[in-house]
Amino acid sequence: MIKIGEFSKLAHLTVKALRFYEKQGILMPAVTDPLTGYRFYETGQLLNAAKIKSFRQLGLTIDEIKVICSGADEREILSAKLAGLCRERDRMDALISSIYHILEDKEMKYHVTEKIIPETLVYTAETVLNSYKDIMQWIPSVGRECLALNPGIKCAEPPYEFCEYLDGEYRETGIRIRHNEAVTATGKENEHIHFCTLPRTKVLSIFHRGPYEDIGQAYAYIMNYARENGYQIAGPARECYIDGIWNKEDPSDWLTEIQLPVTQ
């Protein structure tokens, strides 16, 4: 019969841990003196202590060890733990890749985040424009047309509105563009305007602040980021207009979010 301090040295577990394991019911002292509360252990319990210690070092939680102690199949728990650890490791690899990529970049001007965009009902319209400058005239005209077609239609709150460039490459003219705006209910369609439900999507997001002429850097950055960190691009980027000429005079205050749909 040995006291807790000596047992802690033999088992290489702290006294705190031993008391905690007793409270959790996974390692009870052989005897507890009812008068003094002193705990007494036997050398044979070192076997059990080592088992618990080994499970802890393998990353099992106390609850998992409890389950094992209560007679469950160790193999099953360990298999589950193994699968969990593999997922953790993969996630960690992804983080390492991301940080590594960021450190390669000189300026660290952009900050990529992952977001989940839930399923969204939108009205949508496509056109071909001769110049980027025409976009900011075209978008309101689409909105007016939709409103004329569907008086009383309501946009989602907060607004979610974006354009997609449908050409495979950059071009100065003949730009194929699609506009989407989230609404609360579907409505009538015409040859321009259609309603559809965008599925839930994972996107990479970055914000661009400043005039539109600089936005190419942001596109380059996020495309490169996705490529180098193992994302599969799952659709055209969404350009979301947050602040612009309609509410900020100074172009250097304009704010645009680029969302790049990805899988994985």
Add this chain to the structure above:
Amino acid sequence: MIKIGEFSKLAHLTVKALRFYEKQGILMPAVTDPLTGYRFYETGQLLNAAKIKSFRQLGLTIDEIKVICSGADEREILSAKLAGLCRERDRMDALISSIYHILEDKEMKYHVTEKIIPETLVYTAETVLNSYKDIMQWIPSVGRECLALNPGIKCAEPPYEFCEYLDGEYRETGIRIRHNEAVTATGKENEHIHFCTLPRTKVLSIFHRGPYEDIGQAYAYIMNYARENGYQIAGPARECYIDGIWNKEDPSDWLTEIQLPVTQ
């Protein structure tokens, strides 16, 4: 000026998180109504919110983000984080390897733990024995000799005593063996008995319960475990006698720990 709920939707951060970030001083509302306590944000703050969100997704802690917000070198923090994550990943790989190895084993009778044995002062003696059965006579005789040479010498508390088999391979006779016992102070030496300080060592430990004739299984297990999980063996195994004929009659109650010094 937008209220917290709407800002939370735009930034894809929960209201709880936004309030928490304010308390931590890393994302303050543009305005707080002194009467109602309502927080108001501006769209421009989405940029900062995205920065924080991206850092969180990279695994930075709030404290690290605080440091960055207070003007420290991002690059330095990220480099440190990267190094930390790489260490984490390596540790995780080791865990995965260990669990994988354990699952290969049918019985799961043994549980390996890592331990750090601190620097230890011991007296030590070597001999060659004709049979394993002679060990339990020889050890006490060494103890008596040391005590005769150094009356009043004290063993460490709790006791730490072990044998090392110095032959490269298993043999039935002519067994070269060394015995070590931890003591509190150094003393006189003779041709058999020497004092030395064992350096701090990391060991793999397993317990063997039962008679000594079965202990070979335990050796086989721990050697195999070390080999398959990337440990470098750093010396002969230490066989520590915990329970044996001196305090337990039934050989199936005998308890022996095997400690295998390893690096890394």
Add this chain to the structure above:
DNA sequence: TGTAGAGTATCCCCTTAGAGGAGAGTCAAG
């Protein structure tokens, strides 16, 4: 037999990054 020092007991607070909920106040629409 008294005492000092070491060991042990219980109890409380602390750690992360928010989540969940209670109870009360605020805002906007009908």
Add this chain to the structure above:
DNA sequence: CTTGACTCTCCTCTAAGGGGATACTCTACA
């Protein structure tokens, strides 16, 4: 004016013990 949606603050909870305060117990020594 009411009602429902939003927001506020404050409290507790998480995993696995660590650190510390205070009180009790044990052992050795004078």
